[in-house]
Amino acid sequence: MKTIDAAALADIPGLIRCEEFDREALAEHITEMTHTVYPHEQVYGRYCTVHAHIDCPPEKVFAYMANPYSLMEWTYSVRDLVPTMQSGVLRGVDSGQTPIYCRTVTNQEALTVDYHCAWDQGDELWMVYLNRIVPAETVLKTPGSVVIWTNCRHPYYEKNPFPALNHDPDREWVGDWWPLFYAGHSIELQNLKAILEYRHRSGLPLGPRLREVST
Amino acid sequence: MTAQEVSLLGVASYLPEKVVTNDFFAPGASLRRGMFTAPTSRRHVARDESAAEMIEHASARLFEQLGSKAVSEVDLLFTNVSVPDQAFTGCGAEVAYKIGVRPRRIIDLHNSGCVAFIYMLDLARELLSSGSARAALLCNVQNAAGRIFSDPGIRGKSQAPVPGDGCGVGYVALGSASPILSLVQHCQPEYASDMVACADDGRRYWEPGTSPLSIRFTETRVASIIERGNRIVPQVVSEACRAAGLRAQDIELLITNQPNPIFLRNWREALELSKERHHDTFDQYGNLFGAAIPINLEDALAHGKLPHGGIVALGGFSHAGDYAAAAILRWGSP
Numbered sequence: 001m002k003t004i005d006a007a008a009l010a011d012i013p014g015l016i017r018c019e020e021f022d023r024e025a026l027a028e029h030i031t032e033m034t035h036t037v038y039p040h041e042q043v044y045g046r047y048c049t050v051h052a053h054i055d056c057p058p059e060k061v062f063a064y065m066a067n068p069y070s071l072m073e074w075t076y077s078v079r080d081l082v083p084t085m086q087s088g089v090l091r092g093v094d095s096g097q098t099p100i101y102c103r104t105v106t107n108q109e110a111l112t113v114d115y116h117c118a119w120d121q122g123d124e125l126w127m128v129y130l131n132r133i134v135p136a137e138t139v140l141k142t143p144g145s146v147v148i149w150t151n152c153r154h155p156y157y158e159k160n161p162f163p164a165l166n167h168d169p170d171r172e173w174v175g176d177w178w179p180l181f182y183a184g185h186s187i188e189l190q191n192l193k194a195i196l197e198y199r200h201r202s203g204l205p206l207g208p209r210l211r212e213v214s215t
Numbered sequence: 216m217t218a219q220e221v222s223l224l225g226v227a228s229y230l231p232e233k234v235v236t237n238d239f240f241a242p243g244a245s246l247r248r249g250m251f252t253a254p255t256s257r258r259h260v261a262r263d264e265s266a267a268e269m270i271e272h273a274s275a276r277l278f279e280q281l282g283s284k285a286v287s288e289v290d291l292l293f294t295n296v297s298v299p300d301q302a303f304t305g306c307g308a309e310v311a312y313k314i315g316v317r318p319r320r321i322i323d324l325h326n327s328g329c330v331a332f333i334y335m336l337d338l339a340r341e342l343l344s345s346g347s348a349r350a351a352l353l354c355n356v357q358n359a360a361g362r363i364f365s366d367p368g369i370r371g372k373s374q375a376p377v378p379g380d381g382c383g384v385g386y387v388a389l390g391s392a393s394p395i396l397s398l399v400q401h402c403q404p405e406y407a408s409d410m411v412a413c414a415d416d417g418r419r420y421w422e423p424g425t426s427p428l429s430i431r432f433t434e435t436r437v438a439s440i441i442e443r444g445n446r447i448v449p450q451v452v453s454e455a456c457r458a459a460g461l462r463a464q465d466i467e468l469l470i471t472n473q474p475n476p477i478f479l480r481n482w483r484e485a486l487e488l489s490k491e492r493h494h495d496t497f498d499q500y501g502n503l504f505g506a507a508i509p510i511n512l513e514d515a516l517a518h519g520k521l522p523h524g525g526i527v528a529l530g531g532f533s534h535a536g537d538y539a540a541a542a543i544l545r546w547g548s549p
Contacts, residue, residue: 024373028249029439036445036481 040179048151048181054193055144056200058111058135063206064132064196065113065147068104070208074192076184078102089122098171101125111135117172120165126154127174150187153178219344222393223336224285227277228271228510229382230500231258231361241371250441252476257379257501259361262363266296266356267306269382271313274352277384285386289316290348291339295324295331296356296364297504302421309356312401318547319348327535329472330400331355331505332385333540336529338389339400350388354399357381357504361429368427377475379501393524397458398542399451402418409440409535432535440535444478444504447539452530465526468515468546469493472507472531483528494520507531524548 009015016029026205054061064070068090071078078100081092086103094100101122105114111133116125129151136144157175160166199206234256237245237351244253260269278286294307306443320342327334332355339351360378369375409432416426432440449463457462463486473479473495483493494515496503503510508529515521530541 028247028251031249031441031477034441034445034477034481036449036485 007087009164040182043181044182046153048153048178048185049148050182050185050189052189052193053136053140053142053144053146053147054196056196056206057143058133058145060104060140060200060206061133061145061147061196062108062111062113064208065103065106065133065192066106067208068102068115069210071102071115072210073208074195075188076191084122086122089123089125092116094119095171095174097168119160120162124161126156126161147189147192149185151185217497220389220394221340221343221387222390222547223395224386224388224390224392225277225280225335226385226509226513226516227273227280228384228506228513229273229276229509231260231264231269231380233259233261235259235360235365235379237376239370240376241328241373242359244376247373249477250437250475251373251377252377253483254379254498254501255498257360257376258381259365260358261361264358264361265300265306265309266294266298266308266358266382267300267313267510268350269295269358270306270310270354270384271354273354273382273384274310275315275387277352281386285350285388286314286316288349289352290319291342291351291436292316292318292321292354293324293335293339293351294322294354294356295327295329295335295505296369297359299325307354316352316401318352326533327505327538327540328532329474329504329507330533330538330540332383332508333398333529333531333542334400334538336385336387336395336542337540338401340395340398343387343389352387353385353509355383355509356403358507359504360501363428363430366427369429372429374431376428377502377511379508381500381503381506383503383506383513385512387507393547394545395541396461396526396545397455397542398427399455399458400538400540401447401451403447403537403539406443406536407534408441409537441477443536444474444532445481445485446542447532447536448478448482448530451532451539451541452482452486452528455528455530455543457544461526461543463487463528466528466543467492467525468520468527470508470511470515470527470529471495472533473497473511476503492539494518505533521546 078092078094081090084091089101089103094102098119100119102115102117103125113131115129116124117127132148134146136142136146157178160173237253237257247253292307292311294305300306307321328483334470335353342348364375364378412420412430414426414428416424418424420428426427453463469488479495494511496511496514524546527544527546532539
């Protein structure tokens with residue numbers, strides 16, 4: 001049996017642990033914390049997490065998401081991805097004619113697929129979409145996968161750090177849409193779910209279905 | 216005016232004289248937060264103060280406003296008392312005798328707890344609009360604070376500082392002065408057994424013993440009762456608004472029961488109403504159970520919350536959620 005060195009925590013303010021906070025004190029605290037409704041800004045203002053159950057095995061969901069070309073199927077507007085001179089970085093278009101750069105960072109053992117992206121340039125990939133695929137059998141006792149997608153509000157969302165790279169005066173900055181990201185991410189996650197469930201249910205290859213076109 | 220319109224013409228209250236401050240309870244009572252947030256003060260009934268007398272005092276104030284003709288037209292008398300004066304019968308007949316009315320029907324209710332005022336309003340509306348009565352007197356008494364929670368064996372418990380005693384009465388009659396625009400009720404009997412009266416020694420309340428009686432929620436249900444309470448009141452008030460063709464934002468004055476400041480906060484947040492539009496007396500009087508709605512309505516009017524009349528929403532839930540109800544009224548100009 002291991003025990004902790006209580007002195008190591010003594011100087012850290014703000015901890016809520018049963019030694020100092022009995023159940024009654026905890027009950028008071030959690031009751032105050034629990035509201036009926038929460039303002040959208042409070043829930044999605046700094047972090048935007050969306051989740052979905054996908055009726056498709058986790059390893060297959062991982063394989064599909066780990067292939068960055070799948071983004072051309074399930075995202076609303078990322079298209080025309082091609083390799084760049086930078087290893088592992090693809091360039092495509094988003095939101096009309098905006099160049100988008102994307103590096104896909106995966107960990108098969110952990111079932112994580114992170115898309116590190118940016119508009120206009122590929123040197124600083126600051127729009128980071130963190131995805132974790134969890135076996136639904138483990139967490140929901142049901143077949144399939146749970147996909148948890150989190151986006152954090154990087155300061156560049158507030159202001160385009162490279163305005164000189166934008167050649168479209170009518171373009172709205174991606175960060176201006178942050179208040180609508182819950183809806184936008186949810187729509188794309190539903191696309192992902194619909195594609196994977198349809199193909200898995202129908203016994204089809206999961207894709208992405210790509211074909212070569214001459215450029 | 217349509218013949219069927221029914222109005223709440225007035226409310227009045229009576230608060231027992233005895234003011235009880237937090238030093239009466241367990242040390243640190245005033246520091247409690249959450250569900251057991253203690254009000255600064257509350258009233259306790261005296262040992263010999265009957266529910267009937269409390270109603271008599273409140274009714275006297277009500278009839279000062281409404282006049283003697285109103286007294287003579289009371290054909291319906293409703294009472295709801297949290298700890299009845301007698302074990303076998305309600306106090307309605309005694310009240311009628313004390314205030315000098317001879318109603319055709321006396322209804323002593325022992326259900327619908329903290330929303331009994333709305334429940335009685337609904338019954339009164341039905342009976343009045345059928346033409347079988349001219350006016351109804353609705354009487355709510357909360358006397359559990361003095362009768363139960365002041366006991367030396369109970370007052371040290373965390374819930375003891377929360378209740379407070381008081382009486383609120385309302386007068387309902389046909390007419391369009393302050394009409395009821397809508398009234399919505401939900402009976403959720405599956406929650407009826409989540410609140411229990413119990414004694415520490417396990418005796419039934421009618422069995423002899425020395426262990427004091429208390430009222431509590433069944434332990435395992437507290438979290439779900441909080442969730443339920445948070446949700447059902449905004450829901451039923453919103454439904455009543457829709458039934459009246461209004462939006463929640465049209466509510467100029469929201470009056471609810473007042474179990475604790477957390478529920479009050481959560482309800483107005485969910486309805487997107489400011490604190491100014493949601494009048495309560497929790498800090499002064501504590502949890503007034505069913506008497507809260509008429510007492511708070513009178514207090515709001517006395518504080519000039521509706522100088523020119525306007526849309527009033529009454530709402531709340533009872534016990535552990537077995538009833539939820541809301542009514543929308545268009546309060547007339549004074």
